[in-house]
Amino acid sequence: MTKSKPKNKPKSKTKSKPKSKPKKNDLWWKCSSCGHTLQRATPPETCPACKKICTFTEVSCYTPECGGPGKIDPQLMGGKKF
Numbered sequence: 001m002t003k004s005k006p007k008n009k010p011k012s013k014t015k016s017k018p019k020s021k022p023k024k025n026d027l028w029w030k031c032s033s034c035g036h037t038l039q040r041a042t043p044p045e046t047c048p049a050c051k052k053i054c055t056f057t058e059v060s061c062y063t064p065e066c067g068g069p070g071k072i073d074p075q076l077m078g079g080k081k082f
């Protein structure tokens, strides 16, 4: 008789820890109200400069021309509206 081993394999608990890499290069946000820029992962609800609840436009740079991630895109800062 063969003893069927009960499946007692210690299930390696899959740590569902999302690899959240600490973002060194947060995004740059520009307040639509006063033009204040701040570097954050996510834009704040209220602008720390004008204390208003305003829209924040992302002005981070994505091209090496303006310094790459972690820098502000001057073109976006120029307020070029398409």
Ligand SMILES: [Zn+2]
Residues within 6 Å of the ligand: 031, 032, 033, 034, 035, 036, 047, 048, 049, 050, 051, 052, 054
């Ligand atoms: Zn503002």
